Amino acid sequence: MRQRRETASGAALAEGVIAGDRRALAKAITLIESARPEDVADAEALFQRILPKTGGAIRLGLSGPPGAGKSTFIEAFGRYLTGQGLTVAVLAIDPSSRRSGGSILGDKTRMEQLARDPKAFIRPSPSGGSLGGVARRTHETVLLVEAAGFDVVIVETVGVGQSETAVADMVDMFVLLASPGAGDDLQGIKRGIMELADLVVVNKADGDLLPAARRAASDIQSALHLMRPKTPYWTAEIALASALKGEGLPAIWEAIGRYREAMDKSGALAALRNEQRLSWFRSELHEGLDGALAARAGEAVAKAEAEVKAGRLTPATAARQLLEAVFGKM
Numbered sequence: 001m002r003q004r005r006e007t008a009s010g011a012a013l014a015e016g017v018i019a020g021d022r023r024a025l026a027k028a029i030t031l032i033e034s035a036r037p038e039d040v041a042d043a044e045a046l047f048q049r050i051l052p053k054t055g056g057a058i059r060l061g062l063s064g065p066p067g068a069g070k071s072t073f074i075e076a077f078g079r080y081l082t083g084q085g086l087t088v089a090v091l092a093i094d095p096s097s098r099r100s101g102g103s104i105l106g107d108k109t110r111m112e113q114l115a116r117d118p119k120a121f122i123r124p125s126p127s128g129g130s131l132g133g134v135a136r137r138t139h140e141t142v143l144l145v146e147a148a149g150f151d152v153v154i155v156e157t158v159g160v161g162q163s164e165t166a167v168a169d170m171v172d173m174f175v176l177l178a179s180p181g182a183g184d185d186l187q188g189i190k191r192g193i194m195e196l197a198d199l200v201v202v203n204k205a206d207g208d209l210l211p212a213a214r215r216a217a218s219d220i221q222s223a224l225h226l227m228r229p230k231t232p233y234w235t236a237e238i239a240l241a242s243a244l245k246g247e248g249l250p251a252i253w254e255a256i257g258r259y260r261e262a263m264d265k266s267g268a269l270a271a272l273r274n275e276q277r278l279s280w281f282r283s284e285l286h287e288g289l290d291g292a293l294a295a296r297a298g299e300a301v302a303k304a305e306a307e308v309k310a311g312r313l314t315p316a317t318a319a320r321q322l323l324e325a326v327f328g329k330m
Helices: 002-018 022-033 037-053 070-083 138-147 163-168 191-196 207-225 249-266 268-296 298-309 315-327
Strands: 058-063 088-094 120-126 152-156 173-178 199-202 237-240
Touching: 002 022, 002 037, 002 138, 022 037, 022 120, 022 138, 037 138, 058 070, 058 163, 058 249, 070 088, 070 120, 070 152, 070 249, 088 138, 120 138, 138 152, 163 173, 163 191, 173 191, 173 249, 191 207, 199 207, 199 249, 207 237, 237 249, 249 268, 268 298, 268 315, 298 315
Parallel strands: 058 152, 058 173, 088 120, 088 152, 173 199, 199 237
Antiparallel strands: none
């Protein structure tokens, strides 16, 4: 009976999400973020119902170094999109408190005007200490907001670091936000992050900072020319914007549209999403195997770690012996 009640609950919640009920959407995200084993059946029933309704949104990843104005830009860009009649979901991944595990920044206080927009939805997600600060269930949250009918999904990362690679594996297009001083600080932006970018936006391009922003755009353009494009169907572009004044936003949206059209027509977008699903599956599989190994052979793992730490076994030998002890000869 317990299993049936959980499944029915998950299915009922899915109906609310598909109908666009914001309360149901918030509850569904809370459900999938839950670490309680008893919530697994509900979450699985939920996704079985919503999967056919997913895939219709434009998925954007956005990051940039501190001071680039990410929150200001997202609010201005989000309000521009809702002004065009589109619906926007912002999934902002916050650093987690080491004590409580909860979000530190509080995104709705950083984007007050967008948070009040009836066509927008903002969800702060604590990173939970996962790799690079990316919330473990952000993949599922993207699917949920798509099923709820949102046209554009923006995934904002904590900052320049490992999280960008993880976010790039779940979005259609990666946008890097830079400041007018980016030309001088170009070495501080890791090459790997630059290689992920499909669009670089130099923000704060207004007033006295406009000449510096133009120089930064030129320097970034030169740097991008030295890098191999991610795909033969698109070469990364540079755009200037002033989130504070709302300038440059239409050109950015047009660039996103050109990217989407180029990737869609070539079949590259479908291939990208297929590969992302496989990557997600492998990540979940590896995490599940790690958990299963710890549950089945916790003491053996501890002993193997002690042998490696003491220098009596190489890591490769210890790992092979442990796996053979648990799963048999491989």
